[in-house]
Amino acid sequence: MQTRRQILGGAGLAALGATMVARSALANLPEAATQSAAATQPPLAPRDGRAYNPVVTLNGWTLPWRMREGWKEFHLVAEPVVREIAPGMKANLWGYNGQSPGPTIEAIEGERVRIFVTNRLPEHTTIHWHGILLPCGMDGVGGLTQPQIPPGKTYVYEFPLTKSGTFMYHPHADEMVQMAMGMHGFFVVHPRDPARHRVDRDFVFLVNAFDIEPGSMTPRVNTMLDFNLWTWNSRAFPGIDSLAVRQGDRVRIRMGNLTMTNHPIHLHGYDFRVSGTDGGWVAPQAQWPEVTVDLPVGSMRCIEFTADAPGDWAFHCHKSHHTMNPMGHAVPTLIGVDHKGVGERIARLIPDYMVMGERGMAEMGEMEMELPPNTLPMMTGQGPFGALEMGGMFTVVKVRAGLARGDYRDPGWYAHPPGTVAYEWKGESRS
């Protein structure tokens, strides 16, 4: 739930020390809203300024702003946070305004934004506005285009938004560590004309990954390859909300990747087009039909489709290990293959194979084993037809005939527990 706080007044100010923003200006800083919930918040409809169609941040929220002398003003606070990865597991991350990733920033093409960044981390930081065309001094590369922001200080970024599109923000200071700790957020610039690129549902999320030892809470920041938590907006299945849309809606899903590897994001039930990247909108004649969008690191992709087929459609990374929660990748869980009727009998060459998993691992999805505290099961989830046997980057796009347009403001609308199915199986069991 979103709350308000005055982080820069009274005793708190003395404790933080003088900021880079002049003392006299502090009273005038915009509020730094904070968020304590990990659930998808309803879209933030614009109260003032020009109209636009707000986005839905998956398991996230949009940062409020104020208009002041022609500038749209935001206030980000970089700080340690506790993020619930999924029910039953929390992580010590670094983020913005109470969560990791930080809140989505939404503004409009042609607006001028002023973004105050207060550093409450134990080390210096900066923010780079990935994809946005701006003056070099606003680019946020520590040491190169600005001094890093020391702990306790507030820094101001100001730039005009020259084009609409899909962007993100993240530090460019001690970058490997701060990204590994979860510091990033989405930045959407809406078209000046709300009719351009209009869709009915517009979802956004960032793909990230962590290496948190089972039983522990803090990421190992030096890991380069062997991550064990594959997350969307710092959430893993069954913690990722479903994406609910009305049958017939035009749907856009915008994604950015800040991990160390490509993620091929696969949607069941539909083919779609990539309509935009962090470089701009893709011309229709240049678009390819896909059922999987390969999301490169440091890149963003918007996919679009018309939700004409009702049902519960799996939506996940297609790397099979990325739909698993923590597991030992080196454990020799060998399968003792039974070769009755397939030809000659083969001597078992492995002398000491584990009995667990000798017939596959589905039994682990069904009968969950005891785990260290604060640890997600390797595969889990219950659907209407049994164990889902999933983890990590997995959720469901729910296409329903029964939803009305215009109910964006109802938070409950987005709270669909995973694994509930409205569109029933139509095959025959014939048993």
Place this chain on the structure above:
Amino acid sequence: MQTRRQILGGAGLAALGATMVARSALANLPEAATQSAAATQPPLAPRDGRAYNPVVTLNGWTLPWRMREGWKEFHLVAEPVVREIAPGMKANLWGYNGQSPGPTIEAIEGERVRIFVTNRLPEHTTIHWHGILLPCGMDGVGGLTQPQIPPGKTYVYEFPLTKSGTFMYHPHADEMVQMAMGMHGFFVVHPRDPARHRVDRDFVFLVNAFDIEPGSMTPRVNTMLDFNLWTWNSRAFPGIDSLAVRQGDRVRIRMGNLTMTNHPIHLHGYDFRVSGTDGGWVAPQAQWPEVTVDLPVGSMRCIEFTADAPGDWAFHCHKSHHTMNPMGHAVPTLIGVDHKGVGERIARLIPDYMVMGERGMAEMGEMEMELPPNTLPMMTGQGPFGALEMGGMFTVVKVRAGLARGDYRDPGWYAHPPGTVAYEWKGESRS
């Protein structure tokens, strides 16, 4: 070689127990053909139904079907199999109808298919029809859209084929394990009009990978990154058949990736276009010229070119480790570099480097060392000019003037041992 069996009759049926298909319907099940050979089988020309141009499955085969009351019926049997990875090495995998990958399913846009799936694995399974637009209940996601199919049971999928294209099938139940064991297959939907997207040669294969310890036969299913067998249709060089085409042929090669990383598939001697994905056909004006197609995980790509240049053209994954067979990736086989004539002499900093490999590793390609049983050499193969020094995802596209069109049915036509060259080297050795 393809054989027939009655897997669901008499005593066998009792052993399997009652299936999800009603007992009374068992007599009416289509035959579940099985395949014992790992060689490329001739394309299966349609005996009935509408005409189409069949594909060639690299080191694989197409599943026969029957027409019944307007439905095209297939029967897949999920089961443990022994797959020859290359001469000298067999693996205990899980697959369909005797092989891994399973047989290619071919059908025609507009047809209705009914696919019986019998589970002879030791654990439950499902089949997801990747890329095909179908009713949600037919989507094959265990727990979400259907109950998993228990061992011994037969399940029925029924759906219409609404568009032509390039698809695949694989389990969506204990998915990481079942994919790591080799469970997948190709699914081609031909255009209603055989003149559309017509080519002369149409090859298909899936890219997969295994981690099988040298001397062992069964994959380690928990491996996430450090695979040691990089395969096309569960075959590694020198076990991958060559792709033989007539000079002047229009050639299409369709590939799907079910590993954990992108595979950049490189063809020598030609540039080509990507003409299709698992999402549909790519419009000509949107196509890019390439000599390497980066095949993302959970994605499919069709490449097309006109085979006007005769010769033996290498065709392989461009990740250099993926054209190697099993090796120790951590072995410090250091090269003692000789710096005569390059400047100052540099003290050797490594005190104890191995003599083996001090001058590179080509000697290992030429003089193959003794290996554990059932293990492929790290690099191998003999060509007309000497050692090929390859493994893994490597084969040759052979473009010959002498081949006649229309000899699709001759199995021998596809049995070209790798490494034979017809188009002779035209340079001068000048020795």
Place this chain on the structure above:
Amino acid sequence: MQTRRQILGGAGLAALGATMVARSALANLPEAATQSAAATQPPLAPRDGRAYNPVVTLNGWTLPWRMREGWKEFHLVAEPVVREIAPGMKANLWGYNGQSPGPTIEAIEGERVRIFVTNRLPEHTTIHWHGILLPCGMDGVGGLTQPQIPPGKTYVYEFPLTKSGTFMYHPHADEMVQMAMGMHGFFVVHPRDPARHRVDRDFVFLVNAFDIEPGSMTPRVNTMLDFNLWTWNSRAFPGIDSLAVRQGDRVRIRMGNLTMTNHPIHLHGYDFRVSGTDGGWVAPQAQWPEVTVDLPVGSMRCIEFTADAPGDWAFHCHKSHHTMNPMGHAVPTLIGVDHKGVGERIARLIPDYMVMGERGMAEMGEMEMELPPNTLPMMTGQGPFGALEMGGMFTVVKVRAGLARGDYRDPGWYAHPPGTVAYEWKGESRS
């Protein structure tokens, strides 16, 4: 600095033994120029033959040639080299003509090239001309299309250049080892008409990677995944020269990837289009806007943009570990997160975490620790505003109003130490 040598005369010849080039022809071999410097050399303007706009090889150079009886003749020498990765670190690599990568080869569409390749390595080699359409016998695949070139021998490749484009060369013999040792080079074929695809600045480089143990000099050639030196043209930050362009210039940057993973190359301050690949030029209507180009392995990409925004724009791989120099990926440098004001206090679950890095790692970028000899610091570099905290695949595109066109021949023009900023920060510090 480029020097000349007669590698194939007098006593040297006897030592090398008889070559594949006839003894009588040796006197007629073109000179094999060699390069001792790792700095970017000025472009090599054509002295004879047709005119074209030469490229700038980042931290590299272009191989001189001679025209002879209608052939453009080059001479490559494959040999061990000592390459400076960055000031303070040298590596024992294998390369061509004194450096790794080898020199860029530039020629013109329609020309016929004759390339002499002398092998001074301790093992056999070949050269494959990646992307170039040529007769099969010239394709350079050892064992398949030619015999490997033994140590001490010279081999001749001859082929016409049928189309303009962006290509590379590398061995196809003991390929994994020779690529891991740094053997590759760029090959640009300019359009016949210099006005076609014309730009003002045309940069080229190859993306490669090494695994060199800190304190050591020679790559571990068996490494498949866990590389520790992420380089462009065998240089790591701060050893990579900046790319200097005049404001308003049309700029092309051509890249090729010969590592084991995709590299998402990100440019700040601009969006751009991919205008070409190793398969050819991409039609404008098929191009996508991007700020990051995902460069697949065994693939090449040309990006183009107009440098209208002055400044120092970061240009780097977006995988955060690829902008780091060697580090321990398994070191549990844990961050002790301070949760004042974020909710309940959480017991530290890790009993013995390192004090170093408890508040992030920025202190390591600022106060560089003592290192083994011949080892680059994990993150380093000083910019005008403080520590850059970078390594690996990082440099800066400098866009300046003050540069004149036509000063290609001034070598000093390219020698811009990284981290100097001309375009000053325009924000307000407000302190």
